[in-house]
Amino acid sequence: MTRVYDLAVIGAGPAGVAGALEASLAGLDVVVIDAAPRPGGQYHRHLPDSFHALRPGALHHGLERFMRQWEALRSRAEILLGHRVWAVERTGGDAAGGTAGATVTVRCLAGDREERPRAVRARALLIATGAHDRPLPFPGWDLPGVLTAGGAQALLKGSLVVAGRRVVVSGTGPFLLPVAAGLARAGADVRGVYEAGGRFGLARHPLLAAGKAAEAAGYAAVLARHRVPYRGRHAVVAAHGEDTLTHVTVARLDADWRPVATRTVECDTLACGYGFVPQLELPVQLGCATRRDADGTPVVAVDAGRRTSVPGVYAAGETTGVGGAELAEAEGRLAGRTVAADRGLRVPPLPALARRVDRLAAFARALHEAYPVRPGWRDWLRDDTLVCRCEEVPLSAVREARRLGATDARSVKLLARPGMGWCQGRMCGYAVACLAGEDPAAPRRPIAQPVRLGDLAGLEHPLRKDDRDDP
Amino acid sequence: MPDVVVIGAGVVGAACAHYAARAGLDVVVLDRGPVAGGTTGAGEGNVLVSDKEPGPELDLAVLSAGLWRELAGLGGFEYEPKGGLVVAEDDEVLAALTALAAGQGVEHTVVDAGRLTDYEPHLAPGFAGGVFYPQDAQVQPMLAAATLLREGGRGAGRGTLSLRTGVTVTGFLRDGERVTGVRTDRGDIPAGAVVNAAGTWGGEVAALAGVHLPILPRRGFILVTEPLDEPLVLHKVYTAAYVTNVASDSAGLETSAVVEGTPSGPVLIGASRERVGFDRTVSIPVLERLARQAVELFPALAARRVIRAYCGFRPYCPDHLPVIGEDPRAPGLYHACGHEGAGIGLAPATGHLIAQALTGARPGLDLDPFRPDRFDPDRSGTGTPAKEG
Numbered sequence: 074m075t076r077v078y079d080l081a082v083i084g085a086g087p088a089g090v091a092g093a094l095e096a097s098l099a100g101l102d103v104v105v106i107d108a109a110p111r112p113g114g115q116y117h118r119h120l121p122d123s124f125h126a127l128r129p130g131a132l133h134h135g136l137e138r139f140m141r142q143w144e145a146l147r148s149r150a151e152i153l154l155g156h157r158v159w160a161v162e163r164t165g166g167d168a169a170g171g172t173a174g175a176t177v178t179v180r181c182l183a184g185d186r187e188e189r190p191r192a193v194r195a196r197a198l199l200i201a202t203g204a205h206d207r208p209l210p211f212p213g214w215d216l217p218g219v220l221t222a223g224g225a226q227a228l229l230k231g232s233l234v235v236a237g238r239r240v241v242v243s244g245t246g247p248f249l250l251p252v253a254a255g256l257a258r259a260g261a262d263v264r265g266v267y268e269a270g271g272r273f274g275l276a277r278h279p280l281l282a283a284g285k286a287a288e289a290a291g292y293a294a295v296l297a298r299h300r301v302p303y304r305g306r307h308a309v310v311a312a313h314g315e316d317t318l319t320h321v322t323v324a325r326l327d328a329d330w331r332p333v334a335t336r337t338v339e340c341d342t343l344a345c346g347y348g349f350v351p352q353l354e355l356p357v358q359l360g361c362a363t364r365r366d367a368d369g370t371p372v373v374a375v376d377a378g379r380r381t382s383v384p385g386v387y388a389a390g391e392t393t394g395v396g397g398a399e400l401a402e403a404e405g406r407l408a409g410r411t412v413a414a415d416r417g418l419r420v421p422p423l424p425a426l427a428r429r430v431d432r433l434a435a436f437a438r439a440l441h442e443a444y445p446v447r448p449g450w451r452d453w454l455r456d457d458t459l460v461c462r463c464e465e466v467p468l469s470a471v472r473e474a475r476r477l478g479a480t481d482a483r484s485v486k487l488l489a490r491p492g493m494g495w496c497q498g499r500m501c502g503y504a505v506a507c508l509a510g511e512d513p514a515a516p517r518r519p520i521a522q523p524v525r526l527g528d529l530a531g532l533e534h535p536l537r538k539d540d541r542d543d544p
Numbered sequence: 545m546p547d548v549v550v551i552g553a554g555v556v557g558a559a560c561a562h563y564a565a566r567a568g569l570d571v572v573v574l575d576r577g578p579v580a581g582g583t584t585g586a587g588e589g590n591v592l593v594s595d596k597e598p599g600p601e602l603d604l605a606v607l608s609a610g611l612w613r614e615l616a617g618l619g620g621f622e623y624e625p626k627g628g629l630v631v632a633e634d635d636e637v638l639a640a641l642t643a644l645a646a647g648q649g650v651e652h653t654v655v656d657a658g659r660l661t662d663y664e665p666h667l668a669p670g671f672a673g674g675v676f677y678p679q680d681a682q683v684q685p686m687l688a689a690a691t692l693l694r695e696g697g698r699g700a701g702r703g704t705l706s707l708r709t710g711v712t713v714t715g716f717l718r719d720g721e722r723v724t725g726v727r728t729d730r731g732d733i734p735a736g737a738v739v740n741a742a743g744t745w746g747g748e749v750a751a752l753a754g755v756h757l758p759i760l761p762r763r764g765f766i767l768v769t770e771p772l773d774e775p776l777v778l779h780k781v782y783t784a785a786y787v788t789n790v791a792s793d794s795a796g797l798e799t800s801a802v803v804e805g806t807p808s809g810p811v812l813i814g815a816s817r818e819r820v821g822f823d824r825t826v827s828i829p830v831l832e833r834l835a836r837q838a839v840e841l842f843p844a845l846a847a848r849r850v851i852r853a854y855c856g857f858r859p860y861c862p863d864h865l866p867v868i869g870e871d872p873r874a875p876g877l878y879h880a881c882g883h884e885g886a887g888i889g890l891a892p893a894t895g896h897l898i899a900q901a902l903t904g905a906r907p908g909l910d911l912d913p914f915r916p917d918r919f920d921p922d923r924s925g926t927g928t929p930a931k932e933g
């Protein structure tokens with residue numbers, strides 16, 4: 074018999090770890106699954122080990138707290154790192170709400186080169202798969218040296234690589250600040266932070282209004298110390314170089330993000346990010362209802378206890394709306410407690426926790442409203458600008474598809490192939506939807522991660538070796 | 545007033561509109577979604593003569609295969625006359641396959657076991673032999689539909705062809721029994737004739753005219769691999785079991801993988817057949833069966849990654865034949881739907897025959913087997929009394 078856990082948690086970021094810990098403290102038998110070889114999720118995983126020494130204050134605090142939770146969790150729950158989940162299925166029970174007897178099967182691929190399939194079964198599932206970067210296309214964004222903000226964060230791990238680099242940070246949203254501050258502190262020569270949205274300088278950054286004065290002041294101090302200029306209503310609208318990045322065109326923007334005036338800034342690294350896209354393929358596979366977040370992005374819909382529309386399936390963290398690590402952690406805790414209570418354990422209510430989630434979520438909404446992506450970015454593109462890098466689809470091909478009668482993102486994809494390549498539209502999906510004239514839809518990807526045909530074919534044999542090593 | 549309104553901008557509607565405009569008629573194509581947004585956007589693009597028993601569907605397929613060859617000259621979409629290889633698991637199956645090929649009367653070569661790898665170097669050993677069909681081809685169905693629509697009205701002596709997306713047909717204009725146009729969510733459009741090319745939704749559209757067409761969805765999943773650096777699969781390759789599956793009436797799951805490479809690099813593996821309504825929930829057991837069958841044909845595929853799977857709903861008629869021609873129960877309404885898993889292959893012939901019917905020309909094929917009222921218990925009956933709108 075394969076072991077059936079009480080709860081499987083997918084994602085070992087702040088939300089998943091906090092949720093798993095609460096559930097296991099309450100007495101549930103928990104397994105935590107993450108694709109990455111290290112815990113921490115999008116943010117903590119990428120902080121260099123030397124961060125402690127370098128940086129007192131809010132972030133240090135966050136990381137330390139996360140590591141404490143992680144240590145506590147490790148001794149209580151089963152941990153499966155390096156396990157990519159490519160599909161989840163729910164069997165038994167009834168869609169109307171009966172959870173008795175229902176189980177979720179989580180299909181993973183363990184390991185990197187020598188990956189092997191593995192199925193994990195549980196009575197409840199917490200999805201905490203976070204979000205991924207949301208880039209916007211512009212001429213030259215496919216040059217080596219142009220990174221997403223998340224990519225730049227990953228670079229930080231080896232601070233040696235960063236030192237001496239001439240970096241420009243551009244995009245929109247509060248996370249530009251920690252990225253720029255982190256790079257500056259690690260020795261990079263940060264040539265400027267260009268925030269497309271903010272009309273005001275750092276002194277009136279929305280983080281302040283949202284009650285994050287200490288955090289904002291911390292970043293501002295780092296940027297000031299390193300003499301990093303911060304400009305609102307500016308963005309990198311083109312990147313240049315022969316084989317690798319040598320300089321960028323920075324534009325002053327009008328309220329709709331159309332370029333008003335441009336100049337050139339030399340750099341060898343550009344970190345660019347326009348927010349995040351929640352990873353919804355697993356909840357969509359299960360049929361969980363989605364809703365649109367304040368900025369129009371599809372996210373998983375949950376109730377106050379983080380239950381999705383599918384019985385036995387819960388969601389927390391950025392999959393339910395982008396809002397920062399603190400909110401993700403609080404939501405995760407709430408979810409873990411709800412799962413335990415739903416499974417019949419005694420969990421005393423924690424009204425303070427629910428209030429905290431509400432307060433942080435309101436803050437997240439305020440930030441979304443402060444940093445909308447404005448339509449003028451389309452004016453940055455030229456006919457030959459690649460919209461989809463995997464399939465090398467230029468803007469002109471997207472326009473041709475529209476002329477042929479494609480009126481939504483799916484039909485643009487069918488006629489011109491953006492999103493058909495390796496990343497399956499994770500990078501270009503947002504831009505293609507905007508160019509097709511619609512709000513981005515929740516992704517339908519029945520296969521969430523590439524899986525070898527041999528592994529897919531082998532699934533039918535329930536007693537293959539990999540499943541049997543479960544106690 | 546247009547001569548013809550075509551409902552549906554899938555490959556079948558596109559072909560009907562294309563040939564009607566070529567015949568000099570002014571055509572308006574309506575679709576509630578975008579071009580090729582229905583089942584055409586979920587199909588694989590096989591143009592097969594190999595998988596059909598002798599009979600009316602094979603006649604249609606052979607006519608269509610020739611028309612696709614000609615239409616490929618328009619450019620704008622991929623057309624690859626790559627040929628299909630059907631392989632037999634054992635001698636008994638091979639004998640049946642060879643007999644079928646002889647009866648079909650289409651160009652083919654019987655391939656014995658030793659020569660299979662001349663056609664497909666990576667094919668698994670152990671097959672008893674096969675039959676190669678050079679006329680089997682591949683089209684990119686979405687671009688093909690878009691191209692047929694764009695090109696239909698271009699050229700001297702042709703009618704006009706215009707496409708209106710985002711328009712839903714909600715009913716019909718009637719003059720007595722006669723259909724004289726459509727009602728839409730964007731207003732009425734009177735027309736000389738109306739073509740129902742609504743694919744899997746053809747039964748619903750017919751019902752708006754008060755006539756019955758028993759078209760049901762038959763779900764199919766397709767797997768798509770990562771792009772391969774070297775072509776592993778050169779033709780369309782499938783096992784003889786596919787032929788029996790296609791013709792089956794079972795509502796249960798049937799899979800028989802058709803494996804082929806594409807010009808852009810990925811290998812396509814399709815497709816399953818099952819009648820589960822319009823349910824999109826992913827079925828892992830279906831995907832694993834397709835994967836297993838593909839690996840059984842080409843063991844080297846085992847190490848290649850699937851990056852995508854998708855599903856669509858074939859327009860299925862109980863007798864596996866499409867509905868083509870004017871509806872005697874609602875004169876002025878022509879049907880061109882219900883092509884199940886072969887609508888891409890059969891689209892040009894369907895469009896060609898519909899255009900002939902619309903212009904009163906003698907049809908190139910006998911349309912009797914495709915008659916819209918053939919499912920009525922009383923074959924000559926006029927169906928339920930037609931309601932206005």
Ligand SMILES: Cc1cc2nc3c(=O)[nH]c(=O)nc-3n(C[C@H](O)[C@H](O)[C@H](O)COP(=O)(O)OP(=O)(O)OC[C@H]3O[C@@H](n4cnc5c(N)ncnc54)[C@H](O)[C@@H]3O)c2cc1C
Binds near residue numbers: 085086390521
């Ligand atoms: C550059 C950058 C700077 C940031 N700065 C800050 C900041 O200063 N302050 C702040 O509060 N927040 C910041 N954030 C946001 C913060 O990272 C997120 O709010 C937080 O990580 C969300 O936590 P989560 O648990 O929801 O998701 P994540 O941390 O993203 O964790 C999700 C986990 O799920 C795993 N996963 C996803 N899909 C699968 C799958 N199919 N199979 C297996 N595992 C999977 C991933 O590997 C990942 O580990 C920043 C983010 C970035 C990118």
Ligand SMILES: Cc1cc2nc3c(=O)[nH]c(=O)nc-3n(C[C@H](O)[C@H](O)[C@H](O)COP(=O)(O)OP(=O)(O)OC[C@H]3O[C@@H](n4cnc5c(N)ncnc54)[C@H](O)[C@@H]3O)c2cc1C
Binds near residue numbers: 883886
């Ligand atoms: C997995 C799979 C694989 C397949 N492989 C092949 C293959 O290899 N070869 C092959 O030949 N065939 C294949 N098929 C079958 C083929 O895709 C279909 O037979 C064909 O696409 C049907 O085309 P159509 O134009 O009739 O329908 P559709 O493409 O579905 O077009 C019908 C259109 O009508 C529109 N419509 C419906 N109702 C209304 C209304 N009330 N008002 C306005 N518009 C309306 C819809 O929006 C839709 O766009 C496959 C199908 C599937 C599912």
